[in-house]
Amino acid sequence: MVSERSVAFSQTRSRHANETAEDYVEAVMELIEEFGECRVLDLARYFNVSHVTVSRIVKRLHDEKLLRSRPYRPVELTPEGTKLAKRVKERHKIVLDFLIKLGVDEANAKIDSEGIEHHVSSTTIDAMKIFLGNKS
Numbered sequence: 001m002v003s004e005r006s007v008a009f010s011q012t013r014s015r016h017a018n019e020t021a022e023d024y025v026e027a028v029m030e031l032i033e034e035f036g037e038c039r040v041l042d043l044a045r046y047f048n049v050s051h052v053t054v055s056r057i058v059k060r061l062h063d064e065k066l067l068r069s070r071p072y073r074p075v076e077l078t079p080e081g082t083k084l085a086k087r088v089k090e091r092h093k094i095v096l097d098f099l100i101k102l103g104v105d106e107a108n109a110k111i112d113s114e115g116i117e118h119h120v121s122s123t124t125i126d127a128m129k130i131f132l133g134n135k136s
Contacts, residue, residue, distance in 0.1 A: 019118045022088045023047075024057055025066055028077055029085035037074035091125055092117045098128040 027046050031038035043054045058075055061067040066081035077085060095117045099109035120128075 020057060021061055021064065021066060022084065022118060024061055025077060025081045025085040026088045026092070028067065028075055029082070029089065032077070038076075039074050040069075043075070088117065091120070094125055094128050094132070094134075095120065097132055101132060 024043070027043060028038045031042050031046065035042070040051060040054050040058060043058070044051045047054070058067055058069050061081070062069045065078055066084060068076040068078055092113055096109055096113040099112055099116075100106060104112065
């Protein structure tokens with residue numbers, strides 16, 4: 001019983017550690033799709049945080065090879081970052097659609113899906129897809 005709980009806590013901690021990276025690559029992809037480019041200031045506005053906070057996170061994600069950043073240039077996704085952003089965006093859409101299908105109003109479903117998307121397993125995502133009639 002204790003070992004089962006420790007596995008669950010360990011998985012949750014691991015997922016928490018990846019949340020920021022997932023949120024940022026998804027945001028960079030969305031901003032590029034909407035505006036054609038993404039700058040640090042755009043991310044600061046997107047997340048309602050300081051320029052310094054974004055710069056620190058962008059540097060970390062650059063070091064992790066998820067983003068490319070150069071002084072006075074837009075932030076870009078690496079191939080690895082693009083792959084992660086697409087996966088996160090798909091998971092987000094599945095969770096959002098699932099919550100709406102359950103009867104959650106769209107406003108709350110959008111808020112809740114922002115957190116849930118990071119914490120559900122692939123098995124749960126697959127079950128949500130089946131529930132939604134999307135078996136792909």
